[in-house]
Amino acid sequence: MKLRLLLTAVTVGAAAFVLSGCGTEAHRIDTSSNQGLTTVDDINFKDWQIAGEKCVKTMLDSGVLKRKDDRKTVIMISTVKNSTNEHVNTRLLTDRIRLAILRSGQAVTTTAVSGSGPEDNASRQVRELSNDKMFNKSTVVKQGTAIAPDVSLAGEIVQQKTKSGRSYESYFFIHMTLTDLKTGLAVWEDNVEIAKQAKKPWFGW
Amino acid sequence: MxxxxxxxxxxxxxxxxxxxxxxxxxxxxxxxxxxxxxxxxxxxxxxxxxxxxxxxxxxxxxxxxxxxxxxxxxxxxxxxxxxxxxxxxxxxxxxxxxxxxxxxxxxxxxxxxxxxxxxxxxxxxxxxxxxxxxxxxxxxxxxxxxxxxxxxxxxxxxxxxxxxxxxxxxxxxxxxxxxxxxxxxxxxxxxxxxxxxxxxxxxxxxxxxxxxxxxxxxxxxxxxxxxxxxxYAKLTNPFIAYLSAVGYFLEGNWGEAMVDLRELYRMEPDSPLVQRNYVTTATAIGGSVPMKLTEVRPYRFPLDRKVIYVIFMNGRxxxxxxxxxxxxxxxxxxxxxxxxxxxxxxxxxxxxxxxxxxxxxxxxxxxxxxxxxxxxxxxxxxxxxxxxxxxxxxxxxxxxxxxxxxxxxxxxxxxxxxxxxxxxxxxxxxxFNTADTRCWEMLPAEVQAAQLAIPEDRGLSLSSSDFRGVGKLFLRKNGKVIKSAKRLNIKLKNDTNVAFIFARGVPAGVNIQVFEIK
Structure with a gap:
């Protein structure tokens, strides 16, 4: 009788331990490690990192940003079209690329103009101050001084989802282009493929 | 006992x-x-x-x-x-x-x-x-x-x-x-x-x-x-095909829109709206038009800019x-x-x-x-x-x-x-002798649609009627009825590129919402 009671207590205790011990406390992870979560339907932060690094490397290696004159190439960040089934913020990719380009010293980016309007409207706003009596006109930035972009960075992200039996996968295709705004020709193109797969468990809660 | x-x-x-x-x-x-x-x-x-x-x-x-x-x-x-x-x-x-x-x-x-x-x-x-x-x-x-x-x-x-x-x-x-x-x-x-x-x-x-x-x-x-x-074949829904085509129009993807319109035309062959969209898209991509639609005129305005899409969710x-x-x-x-x-x-x-x-x-x-x-x-x-x-x-x-x-x-x-x-x-x-009557009851009985170019003066006058006469229209914005009339006049903003007019018809009248995209 006592043995049965003991066995029951151990079984209930073990079940309680298994059920309650599944969670972990919130903790920071190293963004350069592989500790981040991987989900099939989303582009996770590691995917953005991989895509950004690949694009930056091939763009800088191609030499398209180097100019014959002393001036640095001015890049306009145009639109990265989201053609996926998920709501994604494409700045996670473009900001990474623009920062790496800036650090390379080969080019600078403009914030006065971008695919979805100016990223920083201040360049336009300060020029409008010349009509404002409050400001000393000689200190107001003059018209015609902003530098127009030479090239524009654009792209598209496409997703294809497939299911077969218990397995399901997502394939993301990220295509980036750099267009010479003078000629309209693409001077650099690259793509990054991300494929992720998972299998629905056979048994579970 | x-x-x-x-x-x-x-x-x-x-x-x-x-x-x-x-x-x-x-x-x-x-x-x-x-x-x-x-x-x-x-x-x-x-x-x-x-x-x-x-x-x-x-x-x-x-x-x-x-x-x-x-x-x-x-x-x-x-x-x-x-x-x-x-x-x-x-x-x-x-x-x-x-x-x-x-x-x-x-x-x-x-x-x-x-x-x-x-x-x-x-x-x-x-x-x-x-x-x-x-x-x-x-x-x-x-x-x-x-x-x-x-x-x-x-x-x-x-x-x-x-x-x-x-x-x-x-x-x-x-x-x-x-x-x-x-x-x-x-x-x-x-x-x-x-x-x-x-x-x-x-x-x-x-x-x-x-x-x-x-x-x-x-x-x-x-x-x-x-x-x-x-x-309507098994598991098909013409509204899904229509909305999908509109999505492709707005992305400028005429080829894919045509795929949806072929399916839509098979399901709703007599709808003038479906016919005109079919002919417009087929003409744009250089595709063939069915014999029955040779007399149908394509839209003379773009479907991805300066356009109004009207979606009318009608009835119970x-x-x-x-x-x-x-x-x-x-x-x-x-x-x-x-x-x-x-x-x-x-x-x-x-x-x-x-x-x-x-x-x-x-x-x-x-x-x-x-x-x-x-x-x-x-x-x-x-x-x-x-x-x-x-x-x-x-x-x-x-x-x-x-x-x-x-x-x-x-x-x-x-x-x-x-x-x-x-x-x-x-x-x-x-x-426990209870039937499973669970379903989504707030859907409409039918969906109607219309497409038109944004008028020169950006003004529109809306009305709705049945055999009993003209019904009342309610203009809703941010959760409030801001106007109600039998003839509802609305004016689109100057910088509107694409507008969606959503209408919900219930016996008491038709509720209107206007969504404007720059």
Missing amino acids: FLRYMKIFPPLALLVGVIIFSSGCSTVIDAHQQKSSTTNEFYDNKFDAAARSFGSKADSRSGTGDELMWLLEQGTAEFDAGHSKQSLKAFDRAVYLVNEYDSRATVNVRKIGAEAGSVVTNMNALPYSGSILDRQMLYAYRAFDYLGMEDLSGALVEIRRMRQAHKDSKKVYEEKLDKARSDIETARRQNSKDAAKLQNQQGTDLTFEELLENAKVKSAYQSASTNSNKL GPSYKQVKFSLVLPWVSYIGFAFPSGIYSKPRWDNLQLQFKQHGGMNGVKTTRIADVNAVFAQEYHENLPYMITRIAVSTLTKALANAVAVEAARRKGVGYEIAAYFATGFYAYL
Whole structure:
């Protein structure tokens, strides 16, 4: 009788331990490690990192940003079209690329103009101050001084989802282009493929 | 003696309580009946009150098998009331539940529990995971929500998800059908075992053909057949094809839009709107136009800029009502069945008329039907009914046979036991003889649409009528009725590139929302 009671207590205790011990406390992870979560339907932060690094490397290696004159190439960040089934913020990719380009010293980016309007409207706003009596006109930035972009960075992200039996996968295709705004020709193109797969468990809660 | 019988009631009541709590109230009171007062509020044009009521139901049913159904109703009422953000919040949870349901392990503890619950109660004990129609329309409504927040890019994501849901429909439908077939077989095996314990085994199995001999079943089956549209193939929905084509227009992808329009033209060949879109797109991509459409003029304005899309959700959507019938079987005097039967309503309003200035004179367009939601619903119901009703019948037989075996065993113990067993099994059969009427009732009866270029002066005059006369229009903005009139004048902003006019027709009038995208 006592043995049965003991066995029951151990079984209930073990079940309680298994059920309650599944969670972990919130903790920071190293963004350069592989500790981040991987989900099939989303582009996770590691995917953005991989895509950004690949694009930056091939763009800088191609030499398209180097100019014959002393001036640095001015890049306009145009639109990265989201053609996926998920709501994604494409700045996670473009900001990474623009920062790496800036650090390379080969080019600078403009914030006065971008695919979805100016990223920083201040360049336009300060020029409008010349009509404002409050400001000393000689200190107001003059018209015609902003530098127009030479090239524009654009792209598209496409997703294809497939299911077969218990397995399901997502394939993301990220295509980036750099267009010479003078000629309209693409001077650099690259793509990054991300494929992720998972299998629905056979048994579970 | 009496006290001894009374001892079984507390645990029995507890068991019944646990089942009702975990599966939602619909195991006892059918969902259509539970929703009726709020649904009536909605169709009385009290969208805010309906949204609040559905929201509080969704909160109180959180975690139960009925939660998804309440969220779908709440999301629609919130959108129609002009609360896009709240609507999206409800639909976010709905998407989470659908995805969570689909990603569950093949064999999972919750499913086993729900299956066990459905065996001892009824189909309402299984979690509501959404019909094919629900799953497609969920993303369409989410796209509307994003448009309501002036986020075209977000709306296009939802349209892509809607296409994916449409693509996955076949798989979801086949899985449901396989499940129904396997449940029927399992129940039949169990019934055969139980029937062997009874002296008279006549009528211990029922086929769909036998059930169809019943007048109520026959009427439900025929009504679904009458209301379905033979041109709509299995699992297709013309509105999904139309919205998908609009999404492609806005992305400038004419080739893909053509694929949707071919499907749409097959389903709605007489719709002038479908015909003109077909011809416009075919002309744009250099494709061929069917002989019947050679006289149809293409649109003379772009479909991706300076354009207005009008979507008119008209009338009271299809739903289920509970129908009960009984059969007299030799081994038990009476056996009651409850099953869902479709209710189809005709929309009150003929169309929405839009008048505008063009080339110095007045011009006008009317919305025309692009999807008969009653027919889509009826088609799915008609396909499902043979499996659904057979499943209900054999599982009801399982319970009746178990009851009969229990009564037989009690009879051998004595008269008192037999009376108690009769009372308990009778109460139990009465309590859980409830049909699964869960569905999305806030959908419209039909969807109409129109397309026009943004007028030179950006002004539009809207009206709607039926055979009784001109109806009242209510302009809603940010959850408030800001204007109401029989002829509603609206003016679009200077920088509007694409405008969506959403209309919701209920008997009291037509509610208008205008979403402008720069």
